[in-house]
Amino acid sequence: MIGSKINAPRASMASRAAAPLRAAARPVRRLAVAPMAKASAATLAECQAECAALVKKASCAPILVRLAWHDSGNYDATTKTGGANGSIRFDPEMKHGGNAGLPLAVKLLEPIKKKFPDVGYADLFQMASATAIEVSGGPKIDMKYGRVDAADESAVPPEGRLPSAGAPFQEAQGPEPAKEAKDQSPQGHLRRVFGRMGLSDQDIVALSGAHTLGRAFKNRSGAAPLESTKFTKDGPGTKGGQSWTEEWLKFDNRYFTMLLEAEAGTCDPELLQLATDNALLTDPAFRPLVEKYAKDNAAFCADYAAAHKRLSELGSTFE
Ligand code: HEM
Incomplete structure (x- = not known):
């Protein structure tokens, strides 16, 4: 899934x-x-x-x-x-x-x-x-x-402009954004989506760190293999879903340390990694940023805040 x-x-x-x-x-x-x-x-x-x-x-x-x-x-x-x-x-x-x-x-x-x-x-x-x-x-x-x-x-x-969590990946740009793309690599997809917005590789990695919060639900995106986990079965709030981190209401750099642990096989198997999350490890431009943010929560939070501000003003007209 x-x-x-x-x-x-x-x-x-x-x-x-x-x-x-x-x-x-x-x-x-x-x-x-x-x-x-x-x-x-x-x-x-x-x-x-x-x-x-x-x-x-x-x-x-x-x-x-x-x-x-x-x-x-x-x-x-x-x-x-x-x-x-x-x-x-x-x-x-x-x-x-x-x-x-x-x-x-x-x-x-x-x-x-x-x-x-x-x-x-x-x-x-x-x-x-x-x-x-x-x-x-x-x-x-x-x-x-x-x-x-x-x-x-x-x-x-x-x-079709928002990213997909896994293949088949769409163009995400142009007049027919939902059209399946020739380049089916998750990193190619991420660059088409965020590049279309005018955002950079650093923005992609920093913003992906928002997955330190929250869960994927089978009955919403369908992107989570598990309906519920030991970290989500009791909520709080809506029960169930699969989270990227153990404490999914806490914002810090755990998403990045989790990705590195998942790669090493030392991470709890109930935690979630999407194809687009794993692409951050395999792409040579993304990976050094994952390693940097995993080591340095302050650096992550600073880059995240700057990228989030850019994201929050895209296409906005201000009075
Ligand atoms: C990089 C490409 C991205 C992909 C492929 C992606 C995909 C997903 C998917 C499949 C879910 C699960 C939704 C559900 O089942 O309810 C999700 C949840 C979430 N995403 Fe992303 N996302 C991406 C980027 C981002 C960005 C840039 C942010 C914010 C800056 C973000 C914030 C979140 C949050 C906070 C949740 C949890 C929602 C909840 O618990 O209700 N995501 N994402």
Whole structure:
């Protein structure tokens, strides 16, 4: 199952995602037409405090990070489409196979959006993610706010731009991003996806370190071979799934030490490695960064924070 695509338009995945998605997306879209004022610094600070409280109460840091990354991670620097504009809240984008499970994240944020109507969706998604990283023990990310929200579904880019966890790998760029690529190497795929966004090899490795948080679920991406493990069976939050690290609500460099242990055969077999995670070990440009981050948590956190900031501003128009 490691080879399953996370963003392929799979019928089963689409139908699984459809029911919760409609429930979550309808009220979100109604609010989208409300007139927006620019949020003041005080409002942003209050809103951020609510995000921090939510992360602590619901143990939901990982899914909030994934929501923001999937909103921004479909940016195409050539056509200047996609990006961190809040368009993931619209049904057609939320239904992309790679977004399975994310209606839950939008739903978690709905009460905060209602309380702070002047904070836009794009800002709220990115704020919740950066706050989740910090609350989990990661770096403080130097965030910028004032993104203009995508107004309607016309901003939704074609499906296929988000990365797949395993073969078959798609082009992820151009007019038909879902088309199967000639180069089926996971590192080629990662460079097509992140290169399309204008991000570097270092950004790829640092950002992959976000998998120190969270889990893959059989009934969402289908990318996890195990339904549940000793690290996930009791939650907190949703039970089950397969995590990359033992303490999957803690943000540090464990993802990188785990990859090296997995290669040496000394890592717990219940921990997850996707084909795209393992590519970081085999590619000669990626590997030295894995080794560096495994040795030096501060270096990882500094590079992660810089890459996360870049990711969070891709394609955003600021007021
Ligand atoms: C490098 C290419 C990437 C691939 C192929 C990939 C793939 C995946 C897959 C298959 C899942 C499991 C989803 C599920 O079943 O619910 C996942 C989860 C996750 N991803 Fe990635 N991802 C990538 C990059 C990133 C980046 C750049 C970030 C953030 C900066 C990120 C953050 C996360 C988080 C936090 C989760 C856990 C979500 C949860 O526990 O609900 N990923 N990813």
